[in-house]
Amino acid sequence: xxxxxxxxxxxxxxxxxxxxxxxxxxxxxxxxxxxxxxxxxxxxxxxxxxxxxxxxxxxxxxxxxxxxxxxxxxxxxxxxxxxxxxxxxxxxxxxxxxxxxxxxxxxxxxxxxxxxxxxxxxxxxxxxxxxxxxxxxxxxxxxxxxxxxxxxxxxxxxxxxxxxxxxxxxxxxxxxxxxxxxxxxxxxxxxxxxxxxxxxxxxxxxxxxxxxxxxxxxxxxxxxxxxxxxxxxxxxxxxxxxxxxxxxxxxxxxxxxxxxxxxxxxxxxxxxxxxxxxxxxxxxxxxxxxxxxxxxxxxxxxxxxxxxxxxxxxx
Numbered sequence: 001x002x003x004x005x006x007x008x009x010x011x012x013x014x015x016x017x018x019x020x021x022x023x024x025x026x027x028x029x030x031x032x033x034x035x036x037x038x039x040x041x042x043x044x045x046x047x048x049x050x051x052x053x054x055x056x057x058x059x060x061x062x063x064x065x066x067x068x069x070x071x072x073x074x075x076x077x078x079x080x081x082x083x084x085x086x087x088x089x090x091x092x093x094x095x096x097x098x099x100x101x102x103x104x105x106x107x108x109x110x111x112x113x114x115x116x117x118x119x120x121x122x123x124x125x126x127x128x129x130x131x132x133x134x135x136x137x138x139x140x141x142x143x144x145x146x147x148x149x150x151x152x153x154x155x156x157x158x159x160x161x162x163x164x165x166x167x168x169x170x171x172x173x174x175x176x177x178x179x180x181x182x183x184x185x186x187x188x189x190x191x192x193x194x195x196x197x198x199x200x201x202x203x204x205x206x207x208x209x210x211x212x213x214x215x216x217x218x219x220x221x222x223x224x225x226x227x228x229x230x231x232x233x234x235x236x237x238x239x240x241x242x243x244x245x246x247x248x249x250x251x252x253x254x255x256x257x258x259x260x261x262x263x264x265x266x267x268x269x270x271x272x273x274x275x276x277x278x279x280x281x282x283x284x285x286x287x288x289x290x291x292x293x294x295x296x297x298x299x300x301x302x303x304x305x306x307x308x309x310x311x312x313x314x315x
């Protein structure tokens with residue numbers, strides 16, 4: 001081999017290696033950024049705080065005639081669990097699937113369930129709750145992503161409906177409640193059920209502090225420091241409410257939104273724009289604006305708002 005040819009080949013190999021290292025670095029940066037923005041998984045099994053909290057909340061809910069049970073299901077051959085809060089004497093009650101924010105797990109919803117049951121209108125039918133963890137959260141193994149969360153929530157719902165069917169009890173209605181990241185999980189489930197499961201009738205879809213999309217949230221968090229094209233390259237988990245919410249509304253889901261104007265994490269204008277996108281379709285969409293609270297305390301600070309939108313209060 002001539003010296004010039006050997007030198008050229010060496011340069012090509014060096015350039016290819018440099019490109020490979022750069023691509024690996026970009027991929028690593030993308031994974032880090034995505035996880036930092038979206039996912040803060042917490043385990044339940046083996047955590048003393050959650051084990052104690054579940055035991056205490058189970059005892060308190062029992063005083064209201066409710067039991068906390070586990071619903072087990074499979075996702076990609078991996079055992080998963082959700083928590084079910086149901087009347088001890090099960091009836092055909094409204095079913096609510098609840099999805100938490102990026103640092104919430106199913107057990108974090110138990111105090112909310114207790115508060116809702118304590119405050120609901122006596123004339124309203126008592127609901128039951130399926131509290132769903134994302135893969136990698138709570139009881140569950142795996143890695144979170146929009147597709148993994150969708151598969152997990154559909155399997156959890158299917159397993160519960162199968163269990164209830166065998167016991168002779170079917171939900172009066174199926175409804176979805178999601179906070180923050182959970183609003184996106186609830187919206188994509190609503191859209192998917194409308195498209196793929198004719199047996200599931202559309203119900204209420206209550207969104208708490210929802211964002212428009214991860215692209216929009218990344219732009220807010222980085223304040224324009226990074227160009228949009230780079231953010232789209234780095235953050236591949238879209239979680240696009242701007243697309244899913246109007247689609248779910250068009251399919252018949254009764255969409256409503258709770259968003260505090262003082263939300264310090266998800267700008268209030270995101271909730272406003274989602275509200276307007278539903279109204280633009282000619283669909284009703286209530287937007288409640290609780291004052292004196294922010295992103296992380298709105299679920300309890302604005303309980304009457306959630307009760308109203310869940311059809312459990314006349315206020």
